[in-house]
Amino acid sequence: MEDAAILELYWARNDAALEETRKKYGGLCAAVASNLLPNREDAEECVADTYLAAWNTIPPERPRLLRAYLAALTRNIALDRLKRLRAQKRGGGEAELIFEELSELLPGGDTPAAELERRELLRDIESFLDKQNSRARHIFLRRYYYADSVSAIARGLKMRENTVSAQLMRTRGRLREYLLERGYDI
Template sequence: MEDARIVDLYWARSETAIDETSAKYGKYCYAIAHNILANAEDADESVNDTYFAAWNSIPPHRPSVLSSFLGKITRRISIDKWRVRSAEKRGGGEIVLALDELSDCVPSNTNVEQTVEAEELGKAIDRFVMALPLMERRVFICRYWYLDSIASICHQFGFSQNKVKVMLHRTRKDLRNFLEKEGAL
């Protein structure tokens, strides 16, 4: 079913919207959640929470790209769930590695004054990512948006582990330089 039709079902408050969303985007949302949580039950719960959040936000919101809208919700919910779980037991996982890799490039938002700066930082990062060559952009997004493992990225693109690590290292270095020039660091 077309995305616009699915959104129309949400607007009509038809429960069929959830079924259609699940049929079209269930695996996509599950992959995002599982990459973050590394647990099937938690990933399933995050996907169900995504459908609930979509139900509650459409209307009034009318997403133009339903897949991105759902992916963003799934990612937020899964990261929140991961934070709760990791607060209970400090553990490893790809999210820790991915966020640690970016920690040198992106300042943390620890006080109220940085809220406005965080929005500007987000815009600067968007500009940087959109200016990357396509393959570097795809690898960067797989690692730092979808939180894919290095092994998964290697498999997806047919690259060696060393190539992916070097590509990500150089991209992080370029990001840091870009943010310094932008005055974000």
């Protein structure tokens, strides 16, 4: 079913919207959740929460891109859950590796940047990604947005895992340079 038709079901408060969402994007939500969360039960609950969040937010929301919207919902819910698990020392898995990789790109020491700075940083990162070739951008987003494992990315692109890791390292290096040039203190 087309996304527009699924959104119409949400707006009509027809619960078939959830089944259609599950059919079309269940795999995506499950993948994002399990990439971030260390065990299966947490991932399953996260996906169920995602459907509930979609039901509760559409309407009033009418996402332009349903896939990205659901991915963002899943990601946020999984991240919240992961933070709680980490507080109980129950984190781990792929997410920890990803955080470690991203730690080399951290402006402003340990203090969360002010909201304005965050917005600016986000804009700069987006502008950087826009300038990358489709391969580098695809790999970066799959790793650092969808939290995909290096091996899953390599499988999808029929590349060697070491090549994917090297590509990620190069993109992070370029991003670091890009941010340094813009005056960020990394």
